[in-house]
Amino acid sequence: MDIAKIRLGVVGAGAWGTALAKLLADKGFVLDLWVFESEVKEQIETDRENKFFLPNIKLPDNIIPTNDLKIAVNQKDLVLVVVPSHCMRDVAGRMKNFISPETIVVTASKGIENKTHMTMTQILAEKINFLPKENFAVLSGPSFAKEVANKVPTVVAAASTSRDVSEYVQKIFS
Template sequence: MVSVGVIGSGAWGTTLALLLARKGIATTIWDHRAERALEMQQSRENKVFLPHIYFPDNLRVTSDITEAVTDKDLLVLVTPSQKLRENVRLIAPYLDPKTILVSASKGIEIESLQRMSEVIAAELPAWKDRIAALSGPNLSSEVAEGKPTAAVVASSIPEIAVQARTVITCDTLRVYTSSDVIGVELGGALKNIIAIGAGFNDGLGYGENAKAAIITRGLAEISRLGVAAGANALTFAGLAGIGDLIATCATPLSRNQQLGRRLARGEKLDAILQSTHSVAEGVSTTRAALKLAERYQVEMPIAHQLSLILFEGLDPHKAVPELMMRDPKGELEGFV
């Protein structure tokens, strides 16, 4: 028998909990707000993020962190990236030494520039060899509805990746393993920046050719930074790279793509962020990515232009000419 705790009751956390519970695993979702936890436990659905998708009987919701963490074989951490550290500190006193920790959050901590698994390891050094990262082209609403998808779980310890894969894999989510934690995490985080750009493209009506160019050159930026940080270049040709990038850029189901569309319509960033329950990770990741790019001396022109739009009020119509008229380069410059 396996017992799993899910720390975070957003769309993706709830979706993963649903998949695990449907598989017959005793699963507990934790929400820090007692009233929200009680409402979900009683209504048997997450009305905010996944309305009308009802919980199996073996899925429990609690605001008691002890109940969510104690005696769990696997703990899935699915909190906003900038809140992960404080939540890891919260769970620390109740963790069992045998528990495997799986990060399903996609982001980079702005202050430390650490990936999510690095944040967990920094706070929980005794668990550094029991940490894995889950990523892939996984739009929550589709996965929760039972539509098929795939993901990759990465760990520096192969046995941990295999154990996590065994627990998470189900008939609608096929999970692969990887040893490239850096590549899997950076692919999952950085794609959110490019998705904002794809949303701009759709909002401005620039068409499919332009969006294909944004996705392709966005992948080049992600890969350059990832390789400089120590990732395997081939990881970005996989599920956590081009797979997640396509899914996130192609549809308004993506929070980041939708944010880009709304900015293109003239809405202000603060107003957009205040109007939604979901976190668009691409906003904070843009700041962190450019700091990492500076550290590794890597060019990220799309991310740079997006930062000017997001944080300095650049007119989106002016960003595209800036990108188009950059000095000509070889397509593989920065790789070979």
């Protein structure tokens, strides 16, 4: 796998999104990180730290924060979505306008939607309905943002209806 050629975006810069972005950046990937709050974006740019959600963790320069969702998701090979479950439907609806038809969309968001009881993957597939179902995956398991950011070993699973997509996601994150 040629890390330099893989285009990644991470949507969501809370503790978990920031920790996963750091994990990918530490592996050598250059990635765009969509940050909802402009003050968090500015802090990551100036201090290379997300003091609001993941304090005392230095972030590599190959994490490029942006408040522009289009920059984070357009023309990407893989987009990792890590937003709160109550925000997923809105964010997924906005992503639909920019995401490329070949993109693999992975969610690491926890929970289900209160009103519909849909999983985050189901919401993504419903809102970004031009992508084949095989392009969606979930990353899940017993892990904590601070530990992942500090490189404490953990085990998570990547699952998709496509074995090829599951294996691709596993390679990206392992």
